[in-house]
Amino acid sequence: MARAYLVIAGLMWLAYGLYLLAVPQTLAATAGVAASTPTGVIELRAMYGGLEMAVGAFALVCAFSVGLRRGGLLGMGLACAGLGLARLGSALAAGEFSTYTRQGLALELTLTGLALWLFLRPPKGT
Numbered sequence: 001m002a003r004a005y006l007v008i009a010g011l012m013w014l015a016y017g018l019y020l021l022a023v024p025q026t027l028a029a030t031a032g033v034a035a036s037t038p039t040g041v042i043e044l045r046a047m048y049g050g051l052e053m054a055v056g057a058f059a060l061v062c063a064f065s066v067g068l069r070r071g072g073l074l075g076m077g078l079a080c081a082g083l084g085l086a087r088l089g090s091a092l093a094a095g096e097f098s099t100y101t102r103q104g105l106a107l108e109l110t111l112t113g114l115a116l117w118l119f120l121r122p123p124k125g126t
Contacts, residue, residue: 005115009056009115013059014057058072077119084108
């Protein structure tokens, strides 16, 4: 199950990162995040594209290396928890839960729960 989780999560992160690297302006319509300068576009491509692609690649590498799977689960669990908890706290503070925010929370908190559950499970044979 750990491998399947890491493959699915990795492909999701990688695909979304590639999409946002190619079309960062889509964030203006979906998330209200827009760049007003070329530096801003570079930042969107780096943080939303490059970083998400790297997280996806990390998950995929861990999926196909038995020795890295537990570390991959922990890393993905912490990354998703950081995003989800920061998003939740920010939404509560702002008093605003847009569709984008709700979808992000659902994905991030689900991925967090699954990753940490898989990480904390006793290894097979114990």
